Amino acid sequence: MDSSAPQKTHYDKTYLDWPFLTPDHKKMALELDLWCAENLQDISHDRADADAACQMLVRRLGDAGWLRYAVPKAYGGKMDTLDVRSLCLLRETLARYDGLADFAFAMQGLGSGTLSLFGSENQKQTYLTAVGRGDKIAAFALSEPHAGSDVAAMSTSFREEGDMLVLNGCKTWISNGGIADYYTVFAREEGTSGSKGISAIIVDATAPGLEIVEKIEVTAPHPLGKLQFTDCRVPKSALIGERGRGFKYAMATLDVFRTTVGAASMGFAKRAMDEAMRRATSREMFGAPMTNLQIIQSKLGDMALNIDASALLIYRAAWVKDCVAERVTREAAMAKLYATEAAQKIIDDAIQIFGGQGVVFGETVEKLYREVRSLRIYEGASEVQKIIIAGQALIPYHLKD
Structure with a gap:
């Protein structure tokens, strides 16, 4: 059985109590989850409607106030500066419900991020206020x-x-x-x-x-x-x-939003794991539930492990950016690399558990498979993230005593 939004779910919410996050982050995440369940069930995923659907989602996210997290408070935003933990929680939750909703939110942030960080006062007043309301679409x-x-x-x-x-x-x-x-x-x-x-x-x-x-x-x-x-x-x-400082501006912008790509992929992974759990607990094979098979237990165990490991890297990177350091090149690269690669494997295993039904066009796990693939490429491909991580690890060895 497929649906455009999760049914009653059993997602682990204990991570909201981790020291990386505040009570306000938890409150926001829980409110967003309820909003998504009520407002993201009618999204068209027809190719011919993609532009109109994205425009509608920007308007809907703006009207609900969620785009206020994509711009600083001085220009109608929710937080004083771009809060990466909030951005990650938003992308994770939106992706769990609908990939295009995550896309619509993410691009309002990324498309205006360089302005938020480096724009003039006039530029910020002209563009950011409209972005936060959903009146202008950014790229x-x-x-x-x-x-x-x-x-x-x-x-x-x-x-x-x-x-x-x-x-x-x-x-x-x-x-x-x-x-x-x-x-x-x-x-x-x-x-x-x-x-x-x-x-x-x-x-x-x-x-x-x-x-x-x-x-x-x-x-x-x-x-x-x-x-x-x-x-x-x-x-x-x-x-x-x-x-002449555009390269540095681009890299600083990606430092903020690269971690959120990992969060979105984790949202896809959590949805895939939920679908796989439903399938495995409701379907019998060889006269017993699929969950009796050790090979299925192994897949489900790997899913849970890799989602938690992804979450630790993502919210570590977000916390460091928000609370400790201006640049988080190493932490963001690790979070994006691990979370996107793990999500691809989790979704692939979910399809395997579904069998032939998993590759039927429009099935939830099939849609997730198409959604997650590009995340291993954009904002720095996985191979590039490995080069970045290696370069950061080598820095102490290049310093002279």
Whole structure:
């Protein structure tokens, strides 16, 4: 039996009492769980409706106040600064109920994150307040056809002409491409190379010279597009922060949101484990419940272990970012890597427990399989996370005594 939202569930909530989280975090998570059960049961997952469904979800999340966690308090937000623990709890819970709802929330945060961290007062007032209400849809335009994980290899460029910046180039795999009201675009100044020439620029969707040249269909229906900039002109006031610091701004933004990718994958994993538990306890094999089979017990035990291990890494990284250190490159990479890889295995095992029914299009575990796959790629592929972790571990060995 499949449904668009979980039935009565038995999710472990004891982690809400871990020292990483506060009573306010617990209260928020429990309230969100109730809200999701009542408001995420009618979401269309038809490819033709993905754009409209995402727009509707942004509006619904904004009206309910959940998008206030995606912007700082001074601009209509809930918390003084972006609180990574809250972002993780939100993404984990939303993903457990509906992947597109998680996507809609996550992109409001990521698409406006660079502005929250480095934008001018005028930029923040203009964009962040609207993002927190759900009045503007945000997007983060970093990747290019030949510069995904290697951000410093980007070729999209800009030059200064009077009071304007003129952009040329292409961005692809851009979430919310085609429905966003504005894009946080990373481009290098003409004549520069490497990471030091990159800047961050706000480009409104209506800017002359910006065109959505392709809508990209991926395994799970999400708004995704390819952007072309042809002498795209924006005012110099659209520059975010200092010129030439865009690479650092992008990495700092990912430091905040990379951990939340792990949280979303854990939400998918928890839903898959719940579905697998239901299947295993209600179906008989060889004259006895599936749960009598040691091989099934082994799979379920691995699921529980890996979900708890993921949670520890995720909320450790979120706590460090919120309470201890400005940068959490190592902790965020570990959380994303472990949680996304574990979620892929958990969902695959859940499908195995379902057997043939597990690969029927539209079955919950089948949808989860399509949802989770991209999380091992975006915001830094698993292989890149390993390089980051190794580099961080090697730092003490490169220091001279």
